[in-house]
Amino acid sequence: MPIRAVRGAIQVEANDRDEILEGTSELVKEVLHRNDIEPADLISIVFTATPDLTAEFPAYAARLMGLDDVPLLCTTEIAVPGSMPRVLRLMAHVETPRPRAEIRHVYLRGAAALRTDLPQ
Numbered sequence: 001m002p003i004r005a006v007r008g009a010i011q012v013e014a015n016d017r018d019e020i021l022e023g024t025s026e027l028v029k030e031v032l033h034r035n036d037i038e039p040a041d042l043i044s045i046v047f048t049a050t051p052d053l054t055a056e057f058p059a060y061a062a063r064l065m066g067l068d069d070v071p072l073l074c075t076t077e078i079a080v081p082g083s084m085p086r087v088l089r090l091m092a093h094v095e096t097p098r099p100r101a102e103i104r105h106v107y108l109r110g111a112a113a114l115r116t117d118l119p120q
Helices: 017-034 058-064 109-115
Strands: 003-011 042-049 072-076 087-095 106-108
Touching: 003 017, 003 109, 017 042, 017 058, 017 087, 017 106, 042 058, 058 072, 087 109, 106 109
Parallel strands: 003 106, 042 072
Antiparallel strands: 003 087, 042 087
16 A cells, blocks of 8 residues: 655644644544545654644644554644744644645635645
8 A cells, every 4th residue: 555645734712732732632623534545554754843832732632533553643833033923733644645746735814825736
């Protein structure tokens, strides 16, 4: 089975634990849905958060969703001056028969402005 990487991002309203958990959950669900990915197809997920998001680990939201046997990693996005604030990103490594051209990367809420080249 081929291995593909799926990217996604979401902008949350505030550095608030519930905002981070809800935003991460929404993003993960949408990545899985748009790409017909089952949890068993996940190899790993790397989450990043902009430096202004410190109230909770995004990976905790994935654990709350039941992704207990998927390796998860959280890290901080680099602080580029003028970059979009309050953004959670992910890169999921998955087993999928889909060719690379059919992978649907997901950018939600304000983060859609990061990838205007992608259909929403």
